[in-house]
Amino acid sequence: QVQLQESGPGLVKPSETLSLTCNVSGGSISSYYWSWIRQPAGKGLEWIGRIYSSGSTNYNPSLKSRVTMSVDTSKNQFSLKLNSVTAADTAMYYCARDASYSRAFDYWGQGTLVTVSS
Amino acid sequence: DIQMTQSPSSLSASVGDRVTITCRASQTISNYLNWYQQKPGKAPNLLIYAASSLQSGVPSRFSGSGSGTDFTLTISSLEPEDFATYYCLQSYTTPRTFGQGTKLEIK
Numbered sequence: 345q346v347q348l349q350e351s352g353p354g355l356v357k358p359s360e361t362l363s364l365t366c367n368v369s370g371g372s373i374s375s376y377y378w379s380w381i382r383q384p385a386g387k388g389l390e391w392i393g394r395i396y397s398s399g400s401t402n403y404n405p406s407l408k409s410r411v412t413m414s415v416d417t418s419k420n421q422f423s424l425k426l427n428s429v430t431a432a433d434t435a436m437y438y439c440a441r442d443a444s445y446s447r448a449f450d451y452w453g454q455g456t457l458v459t460v461s462s
Numbered sequence: 463d464i465q466m467t468q469s470p471s472s473l474s475a476s477v478g479d480r481v482t483i484t485c486r487a488s489q490t491i492s493n494y495l496n497w498y499q500q501k502p503g504k505a506p507n508l509l510i511y512a513a514s515s516l517q518s519g520v521p522s523r524f525s526g527s528g529s530g531t532d533f534t535l536t537i538s539s540l541e542p543e544d545f546a547t548y549y550c551l552q553s554y555t556t557p558r559t560f561g562q563g564t565k566l567e568i569k
Contacts, residue, residue: 450508
């Protein structure tokens, strides 16, 4: 059973960089796309972007100028950096696997709440 | 970006009712449409992929249909655990986009 677990600081100051890591267990990170998705409290879901195990990326144009994703296949984990954060970036952040057979997100982490505040 | 419009935004129903939620894409997405259920404090859970395929482990009272731009999620007979928020997601192209959600509440 594939499991994903997000980790990182729960509080980030405005203008600084949000950094999260997603650890994948129970399966290999290879040959899949891995996505980051966020959800402000009480609101809908927003796709941030994805990274393939080879390192190729696709980002949401709305965030592209501030997002960087990376992957470490030796550690079976991938990461998100979002710079110049504001209060509008306060949200629950999820990592998820992009299933090759369906192109749906079939496995999700439990989510980690990131608050942007001074 | 492809815009996904769900309706209704909220819905009140009773246990045993048949419920239908619709999702419309701003352009054709073939059958690259997925449905998720989200309960408070939890990550979304995949119910239906490729418009009509039931994800493993999901009860058969859930079904999906549609292609092109118009899609539906049907719950044939509501159970108490089905009261949640439902989202559609298009996986035809990037950026991936979600519908705004449908909150299903107990009448």
